[in-house]
Amino acid sequence: MLTHDVLADPIALTRALVDIESVSGNEAEIADRVEQALAATELKVERFGHTVVARTELDRPQRVVLAGHLDTVPLHDNFPSRTEGNLLWGCGTADMKSGTAVALHLAVTEPAPRHDVTYVFYDCEEVDSARNGLKILADRSPHLLTDASFAVLLEPTHGLIEGGCQGTQRVLVRTTGKRAHSARSWLGDNAIHKAAPILERLRRYRERIVSIDGCEFHEGLNAVRIAGGVAGNVIPDECVVEVNFRFAPDRDEEAAAAHVREVFDGFDVEFVDSAPGAPPGLDAPAARELLAAVGEPPRAKLGWTDVARFAVLGIPGLNFGPGDPNLAHKQDEHVELDKITAVADVMRRWLHG
Structure with missing residues (x-):
């Protein structure tokens, strides 16, 4: 179980998630832990296989999605995690358990955001598209996503906004x-x-x-x-x-x-x-607000991400997470601890306006 103290600290939560082995297809344990943490909140929680969805029901004028995948590529002598100075090393630290940890941290600790929020924690992003938990959710229960006007995918961007995708x-x-x-x-x-x-x-x-x-x-x-x-x-x-x-x-x-x-x-x-690719989605009011909170110009996402799935549903979205995308899938994958804190702080300011 993820304790209250761990959930309250996005760095400790990142470490805890990294130390749950969740190579694609083996997400049962990490999905269980995420579901248990969310079930203790006021959020409405639903589970679809190893994908967990949690929603605020606050009757806000706008709903946004925060999404992150739970799986990693196969281990390569980089499990469990280890910490050296400002760096947390281990499989999934950058791609994307640090971003997923930020979303879970916010879901548990921010009960009254100014937007209604749908949190999506999904499986099998790193393997064939047919197994992708977000795709399956969009195909089978699109209503859980399509009432949102904007989405943030917490894929690794090194703390900068990366719009759309190729x-x-x-x-x-x-x-x-x-x-x-x-x-x-x-x-x-x-x-x-x-x-x-x-x-x-x-x-x-x-x-x-x-x-x-x-x-x-x-x-x-x-x-x-x-x-x-x-x-x-x-x-x-x-x-x-x-x-x-x-x-x-x-x-x-x-x-x-x-x-x-x-x-x-x-x-x-x-x-x-x-x-398909996805346009940057930077014209959405929520996107402009997030850009202002980050305070740095956006750049293009050079790669394909699940923001394209949101674009197909008519939901503009962008990528924003603490990990460095250049470290994804590498044996020496790691994340800077201060990036985790910085992204969590930006997201919290954005959710509260």
Whole structure:
């Protein structure tokens, strides 16, 4: 059980959450602890699998969402946590148990915010989208989210506002040839060699930089995997280059796909994964208030986050959390203790106006 003293201190709460192993698919224990802590408040608490939702019912004129995921990537000799000076080390410290701890701390210690608040603590963010607890909640019980006018996802941003997110697509660009014995290669048609123009197009590609609401989104089109070959003495008859396109949120998925097809015109292109981006969402009144509380200019979220799920529901949202995104998924993942305190203080001021 998370004690009152731990819940009252976002640093101690971060440490406590990090010390509950919760690799994706193993969130039962941490969800139990979160549910128990919320059940002791006046919030209305519901649980869906290992996703926990808690709502204020104060009849405020506006509702906001604070959301954080409970899971981590697999451990890598970085569990349990350890503290050295201003740093807390351990799996999930940056991505994103420090942000989740801030949300849980506020849920327990701030009973009368000026906005109604929906707190969402969800599972399986780090794995396949079909298992994502926020996605499942949005698909099955959207009414728990759609009455909100703004959302904050406490993903790692190092204490700065990161607006929106990039969209992402993965495609397979395929070449085909004809098998033959490598000693008589002229009898075949080498599919790996035929992939050279694909790589050359990628090498020569120049990314687009788009400014939206003062946030600069850098696009990127990159080969991330290549596969081909049959045996050490066989001319290959197929080669597949896997390409990831990270696109600015001024493109929808259809426009992004059209761009990819244009780049690889003449090749067989198969789309295997796609997710939309999200605009920065900085025009919402609650967003402007949060920006004022932070006191620093926003920047673009270079990556995909679940703010895109809120955008699909018509809810503007942004990312704001204490962790450093550059440390996410690394063995030496850590978070600065003063960043946890600073983000908690900003969120508390924002919730009280």
